[in-house]
Amino acid sequence: xxxxxxxxxxxxxxxxxxxxxxxxxxxxxxxxxxxxxxxxxxxxxxxxxxxxxxxxxxxxxxxxxxxxxxxxxxxxxxxxxxxxxxxxxxxxxxxxxxxxxxxxxxxxxxxxxxxxxxxxxxxxxxxxxxxxxxxxxxxxxxxxxxxxxxxxxxxxxxxxxxxxxxxxxxxxxxxxxxxxxxxxxxxxxxxxxxxxxxxxxxxxxxxxxxxxxxxxxxxxxxxxx
Numbered sequence: 750x751x752x753x754x755x756x757x758x759x760x761x762x763x764x765x766x767x768x769x770x771x772x773x774x775x776x777x778x779x780x781x782x783x784x785x786x787x788x789x790x791x792x793x794x795x796x797x798x799x800x801x802x803x804x805x806x807x808x809x810x811x812x813x814x815x816x817x818x819x820x821x822x823x824x825x826x827x828x829x830x831x832x833x834x835x836x837x838x839x840x841x842x843x844x845x846x847x848x849x850x851x852x853x854x855x856x857x858x859x860x861x862x863x864x865x866x867x868x869x870x871x872x873x874x875x876x877x878x879x880x881x882x883x884x885x886x887x888x889x890x891x892x893x894x895x896x897x898x899x900x901x902x903x904x905x906x907x908x909x910x911x912x913x914x915x916x917x918x919x920x921x922x923x924x925x926x927x928x929x930x931x932x933x934x935x936x937x938x939x940x941x942x943x944x945x946x947x948x949x950x951x952x953x954x955x956x957x958x959x960x961x962x963x964x965x966x967x968x969x970x971x972x973x974x
Contacts, residue, residue, distance in 0.1 A: 842955075842967075843948045843955040843956075843957060843967060844948055846945045846948075846957065846970075846973065847945050847946065847947065847948065848944065848945065849944070849945055849973055849974070850866070850942055850943070850944050850945075850973075850974040851942075851943060851944075851945060851957075851959065851970050851971075851972065851973050851974065852867075852868040852902065852904060852940040852941065852942055852970070852971045852972040852973075852974065853940060853941055853943060853959060853962065853965050853969050853970060853971060854938060854939075854940060854941070854969060854971070855939065855940065855941025855943075855962065856923050856924055856925065856939045856941065857921060857922070857923060857924075857941045857962075858882070858907070858921070858922045858923070858924050858941065858942070859920070859921055859922075859942075860907070860909050860917060860918075860919050860920060860921075860922060861919055862919065864906055864907060864908045864909060865906065865907045865909065865922070865942075866904060866905070866906055866907075866942040866974070867880075867904065867905055867907070867924055867939070867940065867941065867942055868902060868903060868904040868905065868939075868940035868941075868942065868971065868972060869902075869903055869905075869926050869928075869937055869938065869939050869940055870901065870902045870903070870937065870938045870940060870971060871898055871899070871900050871901065871903070871928055871935055871936070871937050872900060872935060872936040872937070873900050873930065873935050873936070874897070874898070874899050874900050874930060874935075875897060875898055875928035875929060875930050875935040875937075876897040876929065876930055876931065877894075877896075877897065877927075877928070877929045877930075878894075878895040878896065878897070878898055878926065878927070878928045878937075879892060879893065879894050879895065879926070879927045879928075880892070880893040880895060880905070880907075880924055880925070880926055881924070881925045881926075881927070882907065882917075882922050882923075882924050883922060883923050883924075883925075884917075884920075884922060885920075885921065885922075889912065890911050890912065890917050890922065891907070891910060891911050891912055891917065892912060893905075893907060898928075902940070902971045902972050904940075904942075904972060904974060924939055925939065926939055940971050940972070941962065942974070943959035943960050943962045944959065944960055945957050945958070945959055946958050946959065946960055949964055954966075954967070955967065957970070
């Protein structure tokens with residue numbers, strides 16, 4: 750995969766010339782295909798046995814076949830153009846996210862002087878949501894009750910206050926969540942905050958490089974902050 754920031758060694762003029770050449774080649778190929786068929790059909794009609802002429806239904810069938818092939822070729826060309834348009838639109842949408850903060854699946858959280866941001870998603874409404882924040886050694890640093898939430902994706906901020914009331918040290922932490930509705934446990938997923946740093950063009954569309962968290966698909970972005 751290559752990023753969209755990569756440049757090509759070809760000049761714009763070379764790219765235009767290559768594109769025109771491809772279109773010309775395609776057009777000529779279609780013309781030759783139709784011309785070849787008509788030539789063969791004409792030769793067949795000229796050389797048919799007068800005592801056993803070519804059946805009209807057979808001629809009609811052959812004409813229908815070339816028409817069907819031509820229609821399929823045009824349909825494939827149209828679908829290719831639509832897919833190219835969708836990929837370009839997706840790339841433009843992805844490019845607009847560079848520099849923006851997003852929430853993606855993950856349990857990490859980075860605490861800085863400004864605090865920390867995270868998120869979670871709930872499969873159903875919950876009347877009690879509690880976060881457990883642990884340090885690199887697995888020791889619980891803070892337990893944060895968030896209250897009740899509807900089903901869906903939500904974000905939160907942590908000011909770094911630890912269990913004993915002191916300020917936790919800046920750095921990376923892991924977060925887990927417990928969500929309940931009455932006595933029932935609500936299915937949930939932790940989301941991690943990251944900033945989009947670049948766009949990566951993959952074989953099936955545009956992906957996002959989110960800092961040092963890695964490369965993610967557009968469909969994995971749960972919320973844009």
